[in-house]
Amino acid sequence: MHIQKLAVFDLDRTLLDDRSAISDETAVRLRAASAPGFACTVASGRDLERIAPYVQQLGWLSVPVIAEQGAVVVDPQNGLILMERAISPEVLLGSVETVRSMDIPVNMILYGRGDPQVFRNAGAPSFIDEWKSSWYTSHLRYIPATREIATDGVRKISIVCLPENTDAARQLIAESLEPRANVVKADRNFVNIMDAGVSKGAALRWLIDYLGLESSHVMAVGDCEADRSMFGVALVSVAVANADEQTRSLARFVVPSNNEQGAAVALERFAAGEFGV
Structure with a gap:
């Protein structure tokens, strides 16, 4: 298919409702919205394994997805990595030492080519016990000596904490690592760390060039700080109503919340040309 228009959706609290699901009714609306040369994809902080069920549910398999907060662009049909940005050892080990010394209890997950x-950190409980996969909790351990941490091929670091501690954790990490790193609040209890220059927006720019599109024919939909970099790349920027205030203020358009099928509304309006393209 020759793609002429592309819609890119954040996943959590944008495409997904607060139950981390796409309802049958919403899925029907998303699949039904179409136009000649029209395609959709996902840009998420999640890895492909945790994105795949949703793109399969919607049949969005014709366009690469942006995963791991923009560190990876990957073909959802075969898992082939098309673009990859690893974290430098300096930023990775700096993140580890910052977390080790923090008074805020957090869990830290290093994502990359391997497991x-x-x-x-010291005194922290497990904040991932309720995740569907028990693999994470069974492998959770206190931060080891630096020599025991694999640095090769790590692409993204996620910090998980209590929602009331997220802003403080983000600020401490950013003060320690910036400008060498890109530190963003990705959800109410998540902070993501990548190398400077790695973001959903940078990955979207790569994908636009890869597909031979014009930015004026691209819509990006999101809800939080981690999505704002896409708003500077896609001409059509859309925030769901549950987005934070700054994200809403930066978006050209605001649609209903993630629990009110806002993603479907955005897609229908974009496909119909109501956003001016």
Whole structure:
């Protein structure tokens, strides 16, 4: 298919409702919205394994997905990595030492080519016990000596904590690592760390060039700080109503919340040309 228009959706609290699901009714609306040369994809902080069920549910398999907060662009049909940005050892080990010394209890997950490395700092409980996969909790351990941490091929670091501690954790990490790193709040209890220059927006720019599109024919939909970099790349920027205030203020358009099928509304309006393209 020759793609002429592309819609890119954040996943959590944008495409997904607060139950981390796409309802049958919403899925029907998303699949039904179409136009000649029209395609959709996902840009998420998640890895492909945790994105795949949703793109399969919607049949969005014709366009690469942006995963791991923009560190990876990958073909959802075969898992082939088309673009990859690893974290430098300097930023990775700096992140580890910052988390090790923090008074805020957090869990830390290093994502990359191999199995994730899952740590917690001193006194921290497990914040991942309720995740569907028990693999993470079974591999959770206190931060080991630096020599025991694999640095090769790590692409993204996620910090998981209590929602009331997320802003403080983000600020401490950013003060320690910036401008060498890109530190963003990705959800109410998540902070993601990548190398400077790695973001969903940078990955979207790569994908636009890869597909031979014009930015004026691209829509990006999101809800939080991690999505704002896409708003500077896609001409059509859309926030769901549950987005934070700054994200809403930066978006050209605002649609209903993630629990009110806002993603479907955005897609229908974009396909119909109501956003001016």
